[in-house]
Amino acid sequence: MxxxxxxxxxxxxxxxxxxxxxxxxxxxxxxxxxxxxxxxxxxxxxxxxxxxxxxxxxxxxxxxxxxxxxxxxxxxxxxxxxxxxxxxxxxxxxxxxxxxxxxxxxxxxxxxxxxxxxxxxxxxxxxxxxxxxxxxxxxxxxxxxxxxxxxxxxxxxxxxxxxxxxLDAFDYLDAARFVPNYSLEEKAICYGITGGVAKYLSLIDPKKSLDENIVNLYFDTSGYLYDETRNLLIQEFSDTTLVNNIIEQIAAGKNALNLIADKIHESESAILYQLNKLISVGIVEKKCCITEEKNKKKTQYVLKDYMFKFWYEFVPKGISVIEMGNGKLYYEKMVKDKLHRFMGPIFEDMCKTYTLKLGVQDDFGCFITEVGNWWGTEDMKDEYGRKKIQSADIDVVGVSTIDKAIVVGECKFKNEPIDKNIYDVLIRRTKSIPINYVVKKYLLFSLSGYTKYFDEIDLSHTMLYTLDDLYKD
The missing domain is CATH 3.40.50.300 (P-loop containing nucleotide triphosphate hydrolases)
Structure with missing residues (x-):
C-alpha cells in the first residue's frame, strides 16, 4: 500500500x-x-x-x-x-x-x-x-x-x-498512517524508532504489538535493523571505524567538535571531514542555538537519524545477549523502561514542527518563521543566597522577526503530568534569552496531561498541548 x-x-x-x-x-x-x-x-x-x-x-x-x-x-x-x-x-x-x-x-x-x-x-x-x-x-x-x-x-x-x-523522511503525522490502530503514544514511538524512514515504517506489522515489532526489528539477529547501521556506513564511508567512533561519542552526549576529537584521540580536522560527510548523508546535523546561530561555540552535533540514535543507544550494550537469542529479555529488562527518555528529544522535534505549523497560521498573535532550541546560562542563588551561574535550556523557541516576538515551550514525554514547577522554570529561563522580543505565549507539551494547578490559574498567555493536539487532522 x-x-x-x-x-x-x-x-x-x-x-x-x-x-x-x-x-x-x-x-x-x-x-x-x-x-x-x-x-x-x-x-x-x-x-x-x-x-x-x-x-x-x-x-x-x-x-x-x-x-x-x-x-x-x-x-x-x-x-x-x-x-x-x-x-x-x-x-x-x-x-x-x-x-x-x-x-x-x-x-x-x-x-x-x-x-x-x-x-x-x-x-x-x-x-x-x-x-x-x-x-x-x-x-x-x-x-x-x-x-x-x-x-x-x-x-x-x-x-x-x-x-x-x-525526498525527506515522513513527518510524525504521515508516519502514523502506517500504524492506524496504534495509540497516539505508540504512533509517536514508532516515529521515533524509525525516524519516519519509509522502508523501516513498512516493516512494522500493525497486527503485532509495539514491543513485538521493536524486538523483531532491533533485538533479533535476523531483524532488518539489527545490522542496518553497519550496512549503511559501509556503503557511504571507507573508514567505518572512525565514523563509528564519532557516532558513538555523539550518541553518548559529546556534541562539540573538540570533545569528540579528544575522546577518540583524532585531529579536529579529521573529525570535521567525517562530520561533514555524516551531515551530507543525513545521519548527523549541526544544531545552533536559535538566538546565536553564528556563534561557533554554541554549535552542537547531534544525531538527526533517529534510527541511528536508537541503535547506538541500546543495541551495542546488548549484542552478546541478543546473539545468545535473548533479545526479547534484553529489551524487556534494559530498554522498554527507557523508551520515554529516548523519546524526549524526538518529542521536542515533533513539538517544534507543530509550533511552526501554528506559528505560520498566526495562532500565537505573531508570524513565526523559525523554531529551534535555546541554551545558555541563567543566574541563580545557592542555599546561602550567593549568586551562581548554571546551565539552562529551553526546548522550543519560535521567533517572529517581523513582529519582534517569541513563543517559548517545554516538552515532557513522561508518564506524569506537567506541574507548576516545570511551568515556573520555563518562565524564569525565558528571562535569560538574550533577545529583546516580547514573549507572546508560553507553550507546554505533555504526554500525560497537567496537574490541577493549571485549572486554577490565568492561561491567557499559555497554551497547553497533548498528543491529541499534535495528531489532530
Missing amino acids: FIGREKELRVLENEYNKKGFSMTILYGRRRIGKSTLLLEFIKRKKTIFYTASRVGAVRNLELLSQQVIQTLAPNMSGVSFSSLENLFSFMTNNLSDERLVFIIDELPYWAEKDEGFLSVLQKYIDNEWLDKNIYIILCGSSLSFMENKVLSEKSPVFGRKTSQIR
Missing part, C-alpha cells in the same frame, strides 16, 4: 503533463522511498526505468540498452550499443508523440565512475530532446553527489532541470 507523498506526486504529475522536454532531479537518503514513489508515479505511463548498479559503465550500458529496446523497439531484442551516444541516438530516432518517462535511478552508481555520462546526457538534451515529448528523472541516494555533481553550477546538466525534489 502506497502511503503519503501527495505533494511529491503532484510535482511529478505536473511535470509529466507539460508538453515537450522536462527534467526532475529526485534525491534523498537510502530507504527513504524514492523508488517506491517513482513506481507509484509511472503506473499506466510509457516508461524506461533503469536502476544503475556498481558494475561499471559498460555493464550499465548493456542493461540500460535492454530496457530501452524493450520499451521502444521490442521487436529488436538482442541489439546492443557500443556507446552511450549510440544508445541516446537510437532513443531519439524512436521517440514518438506519446509522452515518454525516462528514469535513471541510483544515478551516482553509474555517473561517479563514468565522468562523461552527464556530459553526454547534456549534449542530447540540448541538441536533440528539447523539442521532444520526453520527461527525464535523475534519481540518487548520495546526497553529496546529487548536490555537488548534478545540481551545482559546475554540473554539465546545470540549468536543464525543470524541477527538483529532495
